[in-house]
Amino acid sequence: MREYRPNEIEKKWQAIWEEREPFKASNNSDKPKFYALVEFPYPSAEGLHVGHPRPYTALDVVARKRRMEGYNVLFPMGWDAFGLPTENFAIKNKIHPAIVTKRNIDRFRAQLKSIGFSFDWSREVDTTDPNYYKWTQWIFLKLFEKGLAYKHEMPINWCPSCKVGLANEEVIQGNCERCGGEVVRKVKNQWMLKITEYADRLIDDLELVDYIERVKIQQTNWIGRSEGADIDFQIAGKEDKLRVFTTRPDTLFGSTYMVIAAEHPLIEKYKDEIENIDEIREYQKEVSKKSDFERTELSKEKTGVEIKGIKAINPANGREIPIWISDYVLMTYGTGAIMAVPGHDTRDWEFAKKFNLPIIEVIKGGDIEKEAYTDIEEGVVVNSDFINGMNPKDAKEYMINWLEEKGLGQRRVNFKLRDWVFSRQRYWGEPIPLVHCDKCGWVPVPESELPVLLPDVENYEPTDTGESPLANIRDWVETTCPKCGGPAERETDTMPQWAGSSWYFLRYCDPHNDKELASKEALEYWLPIDWYNGGMEHTTLHLLYSRFWHKFLYDIGVVPGPEPYAKRTSHGMILGDNNEKMSKSRGNVVNPDDIVRDYGADTLRAYEMFIGDFEKSVPWSENGVKGCRRFLERVWKLQDILVEGEGYTKELEGSIHKTIKKVSEDFETLKFNTGIAALMSLLNEFNDHGSIKKEDLKTFLILLNPVAPHITEEIWQSIGLEGYLHEASWPKYDEEKIKDDVIELPIQVNGKVRGTIKVSVDEPQDKIREKAKEDPNISKHLEGKNIVKEIFVPGKIYNIVVK
RNA sequence: GCCGAUGUGGCGGAAUUGGCAGACGCCCACGACUCAAAAUCGUGUACCGUAAUGGUGUGUGGGUUCGACUCCCACCAUCGGCACCA
DSSP, X not given: OOOOOHHHHHHHHHHHHHHHOTTOOOSSOSSOEEEEEEOOOOOOTTOOOTTTHHHHHHHHHHHHHHHHTTOEEEOOOEEOOOSHHHHHHHHHHTOOHHHHHHHHHHHHHHHHHHTTOOOOGGGOEETTSHHHHHHHHXXXXXXXXXXXEEEXXXXXXXXXXXXXXXXXXXXXXXXXXXXXXXXXXXXXXXXXXXXXXXXXXXXXXGGGSEEOHHHHHHHHHHHOEEEEEEEEEEETTSSOEEEEEESOGGXXXXXXXXXXXXXXXXXXXXXXXXXXXXXXXXXXXXXXTSOHHHHTOTTSOOOOEEEEEEEEEOTTTOOEEEEEEOTTSOTTSTTSEEEEOTXXXXXXXXXXXXXXXXXXXXXXXXXXXXXXXXXXXXXXEOSOGGGTTSOHHHHHHHHHHHHHHHTSEEEEEEESOOOEEOOBOXXXXXXXXXXXXXXXXXXXXXXXXXXXXXXXXXXXOOOTTSOOGGGGOHHHHEEEOTTTOSEEEEOXXXXXXXXXXXXXXXXXXXXTOSSSSSOHHHHHHHOSBSEEEEEGGGTTHHHHHHHHHHHHHHHTTSSSSSOSXXXXXXXXXXXXXXXXXOOTTTTOOOOHHHHHHHTOHHHHHHHHHHSSOTTSOEEOOHHHXXXXXXHHHHHHHGGGGEEOOSSOOGGGHHHHHHHHHHHXXXXXXXXXXXXXXXXXXXXXXXXXXXXXXXXXXHHHHHHHTTTSHHHHHHHHHHTTOSSOGGGSOOOOOOHHHHOOSEEEEEEEETTEEEXXXXXXXXXXXXXXXXXXXXXXXXXXXXXXOOEEEEEEETTTEEEEEEO
């Protein structure tokens, strides 16, 4: 028997697959289709680490299994290649980001190929390829055309000393990552996408899809639908009203002051009448340094300033109440103003305690001296005039109707979800295909002129005005207006990385189409994606953005269904062997190249699947890798115990059928670890038996093939089985062969197991009682006691309760 | 802080979803083979007992149940996301 040499046989089989293309998907086939998708990677300069192959192997297992089950499988791969790290790397090393990107992609592709994934490489996509981003730009134009893209003032993180806008990640505790200086928030006019217009559908349509529950919950909570009312508070002695959104109109009588966001326009409007405007300005400056995250922290000490000189009137009781500004109210949520009800809102309560503002109890049930009473399900309304005595829920309804009748407010559904800030002041992204003309305003670039190419330039350093680097390239910026032909300027902001990844799965269906983003037939054939797996870190943003774009494309008739993904699952992270997140700075990164070189791709794949619960994060262990290599060595040696004969070995038949069932089910339900454990157990049984027949081995090889495709193909060929393993059919099990006739039934006395007895599956209770009493280990626990109760669960347990 | 999740031997994990806790693998120990080592094969391996079909044991504290890793309540710890990292 020759030795198991993974490096040789893996190269051999990868060459054969390259040549024969068995994993190429067909756009017209009689077979049922199966579209399996994994999140395409960001091709970083560091290359792959062992975390990447985990989800890829998982869906590769599913894809390979489905092919053997007779499906036409689409399992594609591509590159999410625009983004900040590449741009920063390019600036630092003075290499063009396009060159860096190409280099990184080549490395990633070679690494992935060395692991033997069954991707259809003929459909590879790259978001930075003009033939790809042409269609990203096209989608943006459609959004613009339908009024879903608009300009709006939004704050960015601004480093005054570097004079650049920073990503949130580059802001470390309020300071610039590069120079350490203090970061402030600077308002810029940016392109926004109206995702909020789709908020209801993004929640409601979750009913149409099969996502793991925690993903649905995260999506729903992120969108954050809440029902309540807008209420207008008159500003005393003025025309203006101050509008608030509240989910608790039932507590309106308890509102003793108002709080507005530091950026609220009311302040500018009344600046001449505000007595302490300097104090207010000082506070605004402080707030501009904080992130929303810091501002809304519940546990932090409340801060704020009363606006002196203007007051509001509580519309329920006509009382004059003060207006404050505080950082815990955000301009981006609700209306940027709140009615404070300190008796029944935790943050308002803390604020009121600190600044000595009156706290009125309007819902009885708690102790508002100690803390805010926030329950809406229980309690009784008090101190509230005409709604006294109601329960808060009815009072809420009553108040909304009352407000509407009196013209003081109206029912409204509010969302936490905010519109999508779509502008970036960066070079390495898709140019936004719009032109600004003084006469015509914002004019779309005609479709025939797409793509708007990124200009090839030397310098992509940010400008010191906060504009995109593209703003410096005057001969690119200066153009003519497509509408009037007059002089005009191109938009210099680029799109965020999210843009390209919001529709890439559509391009896979028809990646070389130069007339459309993908043909209608291809989209109708492949969509929806049958199974999409990705990290939990993408459950809110990427998933939501791509669902939003898909729904938009559905509305304009481009895609055939309202949801892109029929099923979504999630994997856990692979940590370093010190149990920390793998990162260069922590020095715990494991490169899959090393594992492939030292142990082989099949060992890497088997370990990635065997390492632990697929959905949980787990530390890497080199010893675990060795264990999987040993397993494959033992698989290889099965060739030594092969004997002549037809069919399954009689004594092994039951186990083989059980294993087929177990593996078939586990590979579909993310339980790859126990599927492999079942194969290990079967292997141990083979070895205990001492000999196997060809049919036994054949079935074993097919079951193991999705996990370890190279070694199984090699053994298949070397024992003279016909054709290629990847053309074989997935085995079926026989339910009759799985049943056990005799089982070991555990016998409990008072819930403690005191012995087991052998019984046939359909043994009646009387017989079991008799047999149990005969067993000395059991009967000694029954002696001198009364049997109070007996519980018999056939096939599971027999419990005798004594006193 | 808010939203979501997780917690079981020395380690990764398993448990038919309320019915024998610890499958499978790693580590470790001992034995076989070897001049020796590695590799391989075999045996053992939750903890406390010399031992027992003894006792204890699934983050902590309480509860429901004939029976709880599994259900309920309270708490603690860790991880993911928080809108310009991807």
